[in-house]
Amino acid sequence: MKTLALIFSLILTTAFCQAQDDTETYSITVKIDNALNDEGSMLIGLHSEDTFMKGQGLENIKSAIVDGKVEVTFDDLVPGTYAIMVFHDANDNGKMDFDATGMPLESYGMSNNPMLYGPPSFTDAKFILENDDLELLIRF
Numbered sequence: 001m002k003t004l005a006l007i008f009s010l011i012l013t014t015a016f017c018q019a020q021d022d023t024e025t026y027s028i029t030v031k032i033d034n035a036l037n038d039e040g041s042m043l044i045g046l047h048s049e050d051t052f053m054k055g056q057g058l059e060n061i062k063s064a065i066v067d068g069k070v071e072v073t074f075d076d077l078v079p080g081t082y083a084i085m086v087f088h089d090a091n092d093n094g095k096m097d098f099d100a101t102g103m104p105l106e107s108y109g110m111s112n113n114p115m116l117y118g119p120p121s122f123t124d125a126k127f128i129l130e131n132d133d134l135e136l137l138i139r140f
Helices: 002-021
Strands: 026-032 041-047 059-063 070-077 080-089 108-110 127-129 134-137
Touching: 026 041, 026 080, 041 070, 059 070, 127 134
Parallel strands: 026 134
Antiparallel strands: 026 070, 041 059, 041 080, 080 108, 080 127
């Protein structure tokens, strides 16, 4: 009986491990082609609803700007709902700078390129990653 239980446990463990390995992952390539200049760097964050507008994303990439353009790729992502936030950190201080009234001093953009007159929401920028790699063009 113990041998039968052990064999059954091994079969279930093997099946579970294989099921975990079969999870497809995808990539998201983010392109920006209209940076105002090549000063500083571009900070790109991949966000979930829980991290959006609350600091660091699930993954973050810092990239140089060449001829006003940037292209980065987030790899090995499981299907889900995400948003991308980007800002041009012109002075390379690692944070978004604001004037005395709270208006951003540095260019920014997000997935879906919404035109907003206030703070962005996750709903404005969200997209679904499923069944294929994505390429997003983000405009400032």
